[in-house]
Structure formats: structure tokens, C-alpha cells
Amino acid sequence: MWKLTLVSLLLIYGIAKYFGSTGQPELPVLPSDQYWGPGQAREVDKSIRPFKIDIPKQVIDDLKTRLSRTRSLTKPLEGAAWTYGVNTGYLQTVLEYWREKYNWTERQALLNKYPQFKTNIQGLDIHFYHVKPTVPKDRPVRVLPLLLLHGWPGSVVEFQKAIPLLSTPRPDQDFVFELVVPSLPGYGFSDSAVRPGLGSAQVAVLMTNLMNRLGFEKFYTQGGDWGSLITTNIGILRPTNVLGAHLNLCSSRTVSSTFWSILGSYIPSLIVSDEHWSKMYPLSYHWSRLVEEMGYLHIQSTKPDTVGVALSDSPAGLAAYILEKFSTWTNPEYRFSEDGKLLEKFTIDELLDNLMLYWVTNSITTSMRLYSESFNSAQQSLKLDSANLRVPTGCAIFPHEISYQPESLLRLRYSDLVQVNHMPRGGHFAIFEEPQLLADDVWSFVGLVEKKKKTKQTATSTEL
Numbered sequence: 001m002w003k004l005t006l007v008s009l010l011l012i013y014g015i016a017k018y019f020g021s022t023g024q025p026e027l028p029v030l031p032s033d034q035y036w037g038p039g040q041a042r043e044v045d046k047s048i049r050p051f052k053i054d055i056p057k058q059v060i061d062d063l064k065t066r067l068s069r070t071r072s073l074t075k076p077l078e079g080a081a082w083t084y085g086v087n088t089g090y091l092q093t094v095l096e097y098w099r100e101k102y103n104w105t106e107r108q109a110l111l112n113k114y115p116q117f118k119t120n121i122q123g124l125d126i127h128f129y130h131v132k133p134t135v136p137k138d139r140p141v142r143v144l145p146l147l148l149l150h151g152w153p154g155s156v157v158e159f160q161k162a163i164p165l166l167s168t169p170r171p172d173q174d175f176v177f178e179l180v181v182p183s184l185p186g187y188g189f190s191d192s193a194v195r196p197g198l199g200s201a202q203v204a205v206l207m208t209n210l211m212n213r214l215g216f217e218k219f220y221t222q223g224g225d226w227g228s229l230i231t232t233n234i235g236i237l238r239p240t241n242v243l244g245a246h247l248n249l250c251s252s253r254t255v256s257s258t259f260w261s262i263l264g265s266y267i268p269s270l271i272v273s274d275e276h277w278s279k280m281y282p283l284s285y286h287w288s289r290l291v292e293e294m295g296y297l298h299i300q301s302t303k304p305d306t307v308g309v310a311l312s313d314s315p316a317g318l319a320a321y322i323l324e325k326f327s328t329w330t331n332p333e334y335r336f337s338e339d340g341k342l343l344e345k346f347t348i349d350e351l352l353d354n355l356m357l358y359w360v361t362n363s364i365t366t367s368m369r370l371y372s373e374s375f376n377s378a379q380q381s382l383k384l385d386s387a388n389l390r391v392p393t394g395c396a397i398f399p400h401e402i403s404y405q406p407e408s409l410l411r412l413r414y415s416d417l418v419q420v421n422h423m424p425r426g427g428h429f430a431i432f433e434e435p436q437l438l439a440d441d442v443w444s445f446v447g448l449v450e451k452k453k454k455t456k457q458t459a460t461s462t463e464l
């Protein structure tokens with residue numbers, strides 16, 4: 001019997017070794033100057049123009065009129081809470097607040113607190129915050145550029161609380177961050193492409209160009225959701241530009257990770273500790289949960305323009321569609337509460353600010369197209385999903401994130417994983433929900449990378 005076991009183990013080991021090889025596929029070469037704007041490709045205006053959010057009164061009046069004309073919402077099923085999607089009983093109270101109490105004049109002033117700009121990259125006007133740190137005269141610190149990228153259905157609103165936490169020097173660190181926080185193309189105040197093809201790989205090129213335009217040849221990156229995918233792509237496609245990538249959604253979706261995940265359902269100890277076992281097993285439970293939550297992804301990856309018509313015409317529809325995500329993705333248990341515990345981690349004003357960035361710019365349709373452009377055969381043929389990220393990487397794993405993978409699998413994808421932390425609380429919208437935890441993790445990650453660099457430099461100079 002032990003012989004059979006031994007042979008099986010060897011066989012498994014061999015297959016695993018084969019699938020676990022971390023060879024880099026041949027990387028695609030993406031042009032830096034692909035033109036996404038209207039008309040023929042042409043030289044763009046490279047100026048960097050100051051920008052302030054200033055929405056005409058008619059847009060706000062129109063919004064309030066639409067809210068006042070919302071048809072009566074279909075009553076939720078008894079006891080269904082948010083398990084059939086948004087709970088319309090609770091949504092009603094949100095819509096009333098939006099119409100009667102939400103003060104855009106005040107909120108807009110808050111969103112204009114940090115300096116914003118627009119500049120044209122590859123034919124598209126890109127909107128971004130550019131926040132320089134205040135460096136104390138008596139204690140000079142190094143200023144490191146950090147690109148912060150949001151995802152869907154988020155926006156630059158998510159970063160408002162983290163901005164001061166990252167741009168104010170800390171007594172225990174000899175560096176501080178200079179922040180660039182853009183709206184992704186097709187999101188908020190950034191232009192959207194006029195022709196197909198601007199997927200997450202091409203967005204990575206565009207964002208690198210933005211940083212270069214601002215004079216940053218080398219920079220740190222941070223992101224969750226699409227922000228994590230795009231920063232990963234930047235590190236793969238433009239590795240010499242990246243000092244380090246901090247992600248709050250790390251994922252290794254290679255053939256070998258899938259193989260190990262399945263093997264791990266028989267012998268979990270191969271890949272995951274007892275403590276974290278229930279975050280990924282039983283597979284049947286977690287996969288069916290994913291199917292339950294990923295309907296939106298299928299729609300947006302295939303027919304974004306159809307659902308976009310409804311969402312861009314009805315603020316109630318937009319609120320339903322987006323707020324459902326802010327409930328369930330913050331904590332899956334929240335869907336069993338009547339109020340979706342929407343205000344457990346966010347204020348109603350913060351949630352509405354984020355909605356406003358989609359509403360006033362009418363960008364929900366173009367935001368959803370990022371899925372169609374990224375989950376198609378043209379994009380998949382670039383094989384970036386199976387490419388290794390070789391720049392220094394930090395993974396912050398939040399307990400209520402939509403999916404979980406143990407460090408052992410993440411290491412198959414991220415070859416220079418400098419830091420992996422299991423966070424004490426928080427979900428998908430980490431920087432919005434837990435700005436302090438996320439910011440602390442970024443400080444600690446960059447501290448490690450900088451220290452490693454210094455050690456290397458010292459070693460080299462001693463050799464000389």
C-alpha cells in the first residue's frame with residue numbers, strides 16, 4: 001500500500017512541478033503612442049492644465065427632478081434582505097436622502113480640496129489629483145512618487161481619506177509619497193476611448209505615459225480591483241518604470257494555480273494553513289459563491305452598452321446597481337441585513353459622492369466597457385494573466401475580499417513578493433473602508449523595498 005502512495009505522490013509531484021514552472025511567456029510589445037481619441041492620430045497638446053470639479057446647476061436640478069419622478073419601487077420579498085440584489089425598501093431611504101439632504105455644493109468643495117489636473121495622453125484627456133507632500137525643513141525626507149489606481153464601481157472618491165495619510169511624513173520613515181490619483185479612461189472626468197481595444201493592458205501603458213508626462217520615470221503603484229490588475233500590467237509591461245507594486249487584490253489565475261487549488265482540496269496542507277482553509281475550501285462552496293456574485297461581470301464583459309442605457313437614464317437604477325456592490329463586497333454577510341449594512345463602514349455622503357462621479361459625467365457605460373475590452377480574445381492572447389510580475393510586490397489580503405488565495409499560490413505569480421499581510425478587517429474597497437490599515441501597509445511595504453535597495457547599494461559599494 002505504501003508503494004502505491006509513494007508512486008501517487010511522486011506522480012503528483014512531477015505534474016505539479018511541470019505545471020508549477022514559472023517560465024515567463026513571451027511578453028507582447030504594446031506601442032506607447034496608440035491613439036484613442038476622436039479622428040486621425042495626431043500630436044496631442046502635452047500641457048498639464050489645472051482642473052476643478054464644477055458641475056452646472058442644470059445637471060443637479062435635472063438629477064433632482066429625475067429622483068422625484070422615480071416610479072414606485074417593486075417591494076422586496078419578505079425576509080430577502082439583499083439576497084435578490086439591492087433591497088428596494090432600504091434603497092428608498094437612500095434615494096430620499098440623495099434628493100432632499102445631499103448637498104452637492106458642499107461635497108464638490110470637499111472633492112476639490114486636493115489639486116487636480118487634466119492632460120492629454122494618447123488622444124484622451126486624463127483627470128488626476130496630484131498631491132505633493134509637505135516636507136519639513138528641519139528633517140529632509142526623500143519624496144517617492146506613488147500612483148494610486150481605483151477600480152469599478154469606484155472612483156477617485158475612494159482615496160480622499162488615504163491622501164493625507166500617505167502624503168504626510170512619518171517620524172519613523174525617511175521618505176514620503178507624492179501622489180498621482182487618476183480617473184481611469186472612461187471613468188469620471190477622464191475621456192473614454194472612441195474605438196475598441198482599450199483594455200487593461202493598454203490602460204497600463206496609458207497610465208505609465210501619464211507618470212512619465214509628470215516627470216516620473218520610476219514610481220511605486222498601488223491598487224485594488226481594476227487598479228490591481230492595471231498596476232500588475234504596468235509592472236509586467238513596463239518593469240523598468242516600477243519601483244514596487246502594492247496590491248490589495250492579489251490573484252494568481254495561471255494553469256498551475258488552478259491545478260494546485262484543486263489538488264489542495266484533497267491535501268490542503270500542501271498549499272494553505274488550517275487557519276485560512278475555510279477562505280478557499282470547500283471549492284464547491286466558494287465557486288458557487290463566485291457564480292452568485294459574478295453575473296454583473298458577464299453582462300459587462302459582453303453587452304455593457306445595453307445595460308448602460310438604463311443606468312445612465314435613471315439615478316435610482318444607477319444607485320441600485322452600484323450600492324449593491326458596496327454592501328456585498330464590503331462583507332458578504334451584509335446581504336442578510338435589511339439595510340445591507342451600507343453605513344457600517346461608509347457614510348451616505350461618501351457613497352453618494354462616488355455615485356455622483358458616475359452620474360454627473362454620465363460615465364457608467366464607458367466604465368463598464370473596460371470589462372468588454374479586457375475579457376475578450378484579443379486581450380487574452382496577450383497572455384498577461386499567466387505572466388509573472390517580477391517587480392517587488394506587496395499583497396494586503398483583506399478578510400472579506402471576494403476571493404482568497406494563499407501565499408503559496410501567489411508566489412507562483414509574483415516572483416518578488418516582499419510582503420504579504422493578512423489584515424485584521426476590511427473587504428474589497430479597502431482604501432475607502434480602512435484607509436489607515438491600507439496606508440500603514442503601503443508604508444511598511446515601501447519601507448522594506450527601500451531598505452533592500454540600500455543594503456544592495458551598500459554591498460555594491462563595499463565590493464568596489
Ligand SMILES: *[C@@H]1O[C@H](CO)[C@@H](O)[C@H](O)[C@H]1NC(C)=O
Binds near residue numbers: 103104105106
Ligand atoms: C449647501 O451647502 C452650502 C455651502 O455650505 C450652503 O450655502 C447651502 O445653503 C446648502 N444648501 C442646502 C439646500 O442646504
